[in-house]
Amino acid sequence: MASVLISGASRGLGLEFARQYAAAGWRVYATCREPARADGLKSLPGAVSLHALDVSRKADVERLAAELDRTPLDLVIANAGVYGDHAMAPEAIDRPAWDEVVAVNTFGALALATAFKRHLLAARMRKLVALSSLMASIARNDAGGQYVYRASKAALNALWKSLAVDWRALGLICLVIRPGFVRTAFTGYRGTLDPPESVAGMRATIERATIADSGRFLSYDGEEIPW
Numbered sequence: 001m002a003s004v005l006i007s008g009a010s011r012g013l014g015l016e017f018a019r020q021y022a023a024a025g026w027r028v029y030a031t032c033r034e035p036a037r038a039d040g041l042k043s044l045p046g047a048v049s050l051h052a053l054d055v056s057r058k059a060d061v062e063r064l065a066a067e068l069d070r071t072p073l074d075l076v077i078a079n080a081g082v083y084g085d086h087a088m089a090p091e092a093i094d095r096p097a098w099d100e101v102v103a104v105n106t107f108g109a110l111a112l113a114t115a116f117k118r119h120l121l122a123a124r125m126r127k128l129v130a131l132s133s134l135m136a137s138i139a140r141n142d143a144g145g146q147y148v149y150r151a152s153k154a155a156l157n158a159l160w161k162s163l164a165v166d167w168r169a170l171g172l173i174c175l176v177i178r179p180g181f182v183r184t185a186f187t188g189y190r191g192t193l194d195p196p197e198s199v200a201g202m203r204a205t206i207e208r209a210t211i212a213d214s215g216r217f218l219s220y221d222g223e224e225i226p227w
Contacts (some may be wrong), residue, residue: 001047002125003027003073007055007112010038012184013131016195017077020203022046029068031080048219055080058115065115074125075206076116078109081131083186086146089168098166099146105152110159113174115126120172129206130160132217139226157217157227173214177202193220205212 004021008014010032018030021042024160029052031042041050051067054060055078084101111132118124134140136153157176164174182198183191208222217225 001025001027002075003029003123004075004077005029005031005068005073005077005116005119006077007031007053007108009020010041012186012197013179013182014077014079014198015040017079018048018194018202019044022048022198025137026072029071029073031064047189053187056103057110058107061108061111061115065119068116068119070125071119073116073119073126074122074123074186075129076112076120077216078112078128078130080108081105081186084148085150088148088190090147092190092222097119099101101148101152102155105149106155106159109156113159113163117172119168123171125171125208126171127175127209128160129175129202130156132157132160132178132179134178136176136178136227137217137225137227168211168214173209175209176217177204177205178217178225 004026006014006017009018009030018028019042022028028048029051030037030048031051032055033065035050050204051064053064068186082101082104111130111205120128133153135146135150136157160174160176179190180193181191182193182195184195205218205222217227219225
């Protein structure tokens with residue numbers, strides 16, 4: 001049975017990832033800050049276990065990694081993310097506003113990657129995926145604004161590119177994926193895609209990925225996104 005660990009799995013894309021992988025017969029380790037309130041996860045059929053995790057707290061990440069110490073993971077998906085105040089003018093940005101977003105979107109994803117590296121190495125597929133955004137693309141930034149969120153995701157991309165370079169010899173496949181503009185609570189239910197379509201596309205892109213794709217920035221449908 002293939003296995004996947006998903007952060008931020010209580011709603012939106014994380015919940016849909018858990019639903020689809022469980023339906024496909026995977027062993028799913030679903031994490032979120034408050035499992036007791038994750039009714040959607042608790043109702044999923046299949047081999048799904050819930051685990052408390054706040055990715056912004058490195059001690060939490062390392063604790064869960066220790067709890068799952070003998071558990072091989074074919075796939076780890078760093079999905080947890082926050083938006084912050086996307087309308088904040090650059091003059092108004094202070095350290096707390098910055099830290100709140102970066103702690104989850106950037107630091108939290110890196111903490112997840114490093115803590116579960118050994119679990120990935122113990123498995124067959126060895127795929128490490130971070131959910132990014134078109135807003136991470138400097139080349140495609142023609143709208144401006146959303147300073148902190150853009151920066152947190154651009155930094156995430158840079159981290160994953162370095163992981164791809166440094167861990168290539170180990171056979172670890174590190175992908176950054178843009179889910180598209182998806183109708184979830186995160187986007188205020190605005191968008192051009194529903195979660196099942198986005199996640200199905202991302203799963204297909206992940207499934208196709210080989211070590212030659214490690215370090216690429218891809219859209220949910222496999223399209224290359226410029227850095």
